[in-house]
Amino acid sequence: MKHPTTRPRVVLIGPMGSGKTTVGRLLARRWAVAVRDTDEDIEAVEGRSIGEIFVDDGEARFREIERDAVAKALSDHDGVLSLGGGAVLAEQTRELLAGQPVVFLQVGLADAVSRVGLGESRPLLNQAVGGMRSRIKQLLDERTPIYESVATLTVDTSGRTPEDVAEEIDARIAEASDD
Ligand SMILES: Nc1ncnc2c1ncn2[C@@H]1O[C@H](COP(=O)(O)OP(=O)(O)OP(=O)(O)O)[C@@H](O)[C@H]1O
Ligand SMILES: O=C(O)C1=C[C@@H](O)[C@@H](O)[C@H](O)C1
Numbered sequence: 328m329k330h331p332t333t334r335p336r337v338v339l340i341g342p343m344g345s346g347k348t349t350v351g352r353l354l355a356r357r358w359a360v361a362v363r364d365t366d367e368d369i370e371a372v373e374g375r376s377i378g379e380i381f382v383d384d385g386e387a388r389f390r391e392i393e394r395d396a397v398a399k400a401l402s403d404h405d406g407v408l409s410l411g412g413g414a415v416l417a418e419q420t421r422e423l424l425a426g427q428p429v430v431f432l433q434v435g436l437a438d439a440v441s442r443v444g445l446g447e448s449r450p451l452l453n454q455a456v457g458g459m460r461s462r463i464k465q466l467l468d469e470r471t472p473i474y475e476s477v478a479t480l481t482v483d484t485s486g487r488t489p490e491d492v493a494e495e496i497d498a499r500i501a502e503a504s505d506d
């Protein structure tokens with residue numbers, strides 16, 4: 328598969344509540360580059376929320392829309408790019424990410440649970456059978472190997488502030504580019 332000619336400076340991946348959106352904004356500010364978030368792209372293009380897309384059209388259709396949104400963002404955005412938590416489930420997306428600087432924001436179960444409790448609605452967690460905590464655990468268990476397989480850098484965010492996480496990414500990217 329052909330790689331895009333312009334590449335994002337860094338792509339952030341990880342589970343819901345790992346801080347992709349929050350840390351992405353901080354990094355972009357630090358580097359004075361633009362930030363883009365594929366969840367926001369999807370909502371802007373579709374003119375409806377991700378929750379509405381799940382309800383109206385189902386998860387499978389959302390994943391198609393997401394796959395296209397990610398491909399577009401990878402081809403025309405060269406700042407910080409934050410992907411939705413499930414974006415790397417698409418094989419096409421994993422292929423497009425090969426060879427790019429991809430940061431996996433890792434988060435432990437306890438922090439993930441408390442962080443997603445704070446935010447906007449997340450359709451995969453709504454009405455989770457067995458409760459939100461066990462659904463989050465299941466998603467973490469299923470997806471961690473996928474995140475790891477795509478990442479060039481892994482940063483643990485548990486018990487840390489978004490600023491601290493952004494600082495570590497900045498330092499490690501600088502280190503890697505000095506090699
Ligand atoms: N390191 C952190 N420490 C404490 N709270 C955090 C941290 N990172 C993010 N948060 C908070 O957790 C919530 C979720 O963060 P954010 O929306 O950035 O996650 P996300 O990875 O983009 O999730 P999603 O995949 O659902 O888009 C927000 O309320 C944010 O302020
Ligand atoms: O983990 C997921 O599968 C998701 C994460 C969010 O970023 C959104 O893309 C959506 O809620 C699905």
Ligand SMILES: [Mg+2]
Binds near residue numbers: 348409
């Ligand atoms: Mg987000």
